[in-house]
Amino acid sequence: MQSAVMFAKAVDAQLNGRPDEAKDLYKRLLRRHPDASEVLGNLAVLVKKDGQVAIAEQMLRRAVRANPQNFSALTTLANIRLAEKHWEEAKEFNDAALAIEPHYPDAIVNNGVLLVHDNKLDEAEQQFWRAMTLDPRNTTARMNFANVRRLKKMNVEESIEMLKSIVEKQPDNALVHQMLCSSxxxxxxxxxxxxxxxxxVEASKAASDDALNAVATTHVVLGELEEAMAYYEKSRAINPNNVVTGTAYLFTINYDDRKTSEDVFQEYRKHAKVISKNSKIYNHEKRAKIENRRIRLAYSSPDLYTHVVSFFIDPILRNHNRSRFELVAYANVIKPDEHTMYLRRYFDKWVDVTQMNDEEMAEQIYNDGIDIVVDLAGHTFGNRLSALSMKPAPIQATYLGFGYTTGLDEIDYFIGDKNFTPTGSEPYFSEKLLQIEAPVYAYNPPRHRTPDVCEPPAMRKGYVTFGTMTRMIRLNNRLLSVWKQILDRVPGSKLRFDQKTFEDPETIERFYRRLESLGYSRDRVELTSTLEHWNGYHEFDIALDCWPHNAGTTTFEALFSGVPVISKRDRVSVGRLSDMVLSPLGLGDWVVDTEEQFVEKAVQMASDIPALAEIRQKLRPMMENSPFFDFQGRTRALEAGYMEMVRRYNEQR
Structure with a gap:
């Protein structure tokens, strides 16, 4: 058989679902023509589908050496490097392919994936749309288009339908399953x-760290911590340098009651090395002292919209001394809203960094001549710690958004107070602890959404309702077992879990079964999602806090709604959030040190309904007259902290 005929038969077999026949023909051709570039490239695609990625890559490199104009081989090489997260090399291969054939759909899709990695979602969406226009049957373009719309939080239901139509035809496509999981x-x-x-995970030819992460993150949301940690550890074993995995792992480990403070801190230090690896470091040695001018103060945050962080940062921004500070925002806000526009007016300069990669953002901060940059996200979604790891500002701090160390040497200060980060906390922070006047936070609830305080529900229901609005990840089995002891001690009482997670009937049933495995009876538990969550506090007599990671915002909300909160101290900072809130209110005795004391405090409080009614009417006025609502005082305290940072910096000039 002539080689040209054999090649045509091989291509026909490949395109029409006869891969074994195609591979056999390609191999016979290679015995005749070992350097046939197109044969090598086509065979590599089939070998790659079999999971033999390393062999496929070798063939592709041979194909490119034999014919540097083989844009198909270059594109597939780029695709392999993308899957392995070798972004720069993937871009080199893909740019070469596009230079040869700028209208090749697969290379255009690769370009879109690279743009997603660089946070340039609008440009990525255009690339995927262009690829779909050129090749309407290109499922990779379709699934990436659906996914980028999800990332932009636009038409998620439509994205799901697109992805479902793809997975019906390609049930073994692991990437589509991952995208459906996220959607x-x-x-x-x-x-x-x-x-x-x-x-x-099942569809992955070899265990994929991204697929394992999808399992882990879903277990996190469902509150199944042990399962989540196990899958994160599997993922990290495969790819210890995956920054996204590491960040999610650090977020989760704070809630793991099996870990010590030292265990947790060491994991943060390990991941910090991954974030900082190969990062450019800006040099500030030649910068002059910060004096005789306004201090250029920047805040870096993904949460400058209608997000709980805004309830705490808004009163600070509103009261900053503008004669002393020039304010700059580095806003990584994926979907800005009306509140974003409201917050923008507090800043002298607003920089949208959503379309900037880390290097571009760091360069922007450096060129803007920022004196102090304050991270408001820590290891939460949308953080830009990788940009700050390049030390683009001479003074860098973290505050508010996370509650624990970043682990990075390049972040100079963690801003705390005597209740939140008491003496003895220092060994568990990579940053210097900067203790400002307590309390460390201001709080400005959305008053247009907060209903008036009502009487305790026990007075109309005839039984005490304990409740929580915390995320499920805080609900470890040990904690739930302690809470059950309270129900056992308080006859007729009920435990109410109120959160958005319980809008899904399947999630409700799954959590009921988990509670039953711990000895709970369904008739003592209420799982609900109150449409306007502030109204949900009307159904709580007493709020129960969690450990090892205390609740944060929901503690403020409960108190403002007149609901007393019982808590237990635990690990550094995240286990001191309730101390930070309750002690300045003179309610430090509601925070105990042991599980036994926690149960006794709950039983004691539940035994006196008239006292609960009295407390309920006093709590909101206590909050309103507390330091948390002294917005100028909290701002001046924070500014004093910034001035101390500047003083120390100037001493070193």
Whole structure:
């Protein structure tokens, strides 16, 4: 058979679902023509689908050496490097392919994936749309288009339908399953999300760190901490340099009651090395002292919209001394809203960094001549710690958004107070602890949404309702077992879990079964999601706090709604959040040191309904007259901290 005929037969077999026949023909051709570039490239695609990625890569490199104009081989090489997160090399291969054939759909899709990595979602969406226009049957373009719309939080339901249509035709496509997992999480259908996460793991030819992460993150949302940690550890074993995995792992480990403070801190230090690895470091040695001018103060945050962080940072921004500070925002806000526009007016300069990669953002901060940059996110979604790891400002701090160390040497200060980060906390922070006047936070609730305080529900229901609005990840099994002891001690009492997670019937059933495995009876538990969550506090007599990671915002909300909060101190900072809130109110005795004391405090409080009614009427006025609502005082205290940072910096000039 002539080589040209054999090649045509091989291509026909490849395109029409006869891969074994195609591989056999390509191998016979290579015995005749060892350096046939197109043959090598086509065979590599088939070998790659079999999971033999390393062999496929060798063939592709041979194909490119034999014919540097083989744009198809270059594109597939780029795709392999993308899957392995070798971004720069992937870009080199893909740029070479596009230079040869700028209208090749697969290379255009690769370009879109690279743009997503660089946070340039609008440009990425255009690339995926262009690829779909050029090749309407290109499923990779379609699934990436759907995914980028999800990342932009636009038409998520439509994205799900697009992805479902693809997975019906390609049930073994791990990437589509991962995208469906993320999309179902966006719509709070977590059991369905978990199904697709496990399908992604099963579909992976070899265990994929991204597929394992999908399983882990879904278990996190469902509050199944031990399962989540196990999958994160598997993922990190495969790819210890995955920054996204590491960040999610650090977020989760704070809630793991099996870990010590030292265990947790060491994990943060390990991951900091991954974030900082190969990062450019800016040199500030030649900078002059900061004096005789306004201090250029910047805040870096993804949460400058209608987000709980805004309730704490808004009163600070509103009261900053503008004659002393020039304010700059580095806003990584994926979907800005009306509140974003409201917050913008407080800044002298607003920089949208959503479309900037880390290097570009760091360069922007450096060129803006920022004196102090304050991270407001820590290891939460949308953080830009990788940019700050390049030390673009001479003074860098973290505050408010996370509650624990970043682990980075390049962040100079963690801003705390005597209750939140008491003496003895220092060994568990990579940053210097800067203690400002307590309390460390201001709080400005959305008053247009907060209803008036009502009487305790026990007075109309005839039984005490304990409650929580915390995220499920805080609900470890040890904690739930202690809470059950309270129900056992208080006859007729009920425990109410109120959060958005319980809008999904499948999630409700799954959590009921978990509680039953711990000895709970369904008739003593209420799982609900109050549409306007502030109204949910009307149904709590007493709020129960969690450990080892205390609640944060929901503690403020409960107190402002007149609901007393019982808490237990635990590990450094995240286990001191309730101390930070309750002690300045003179309610430090509601924070105990042991599980036994926690149970006794709850039983004691539940035994006196008239006292609960009295407390309920006093709590909101106590909050309103507390230091948390002294917005100028909290701002001056924080500014004093910034001035201390500047003083120390100037001493070193």
């Amino acid at each position: 179902y999480q966006e719509t709070m259908k977590y059991v369905k999300a978990l199904e697709h996460a496990y399908a992604a």
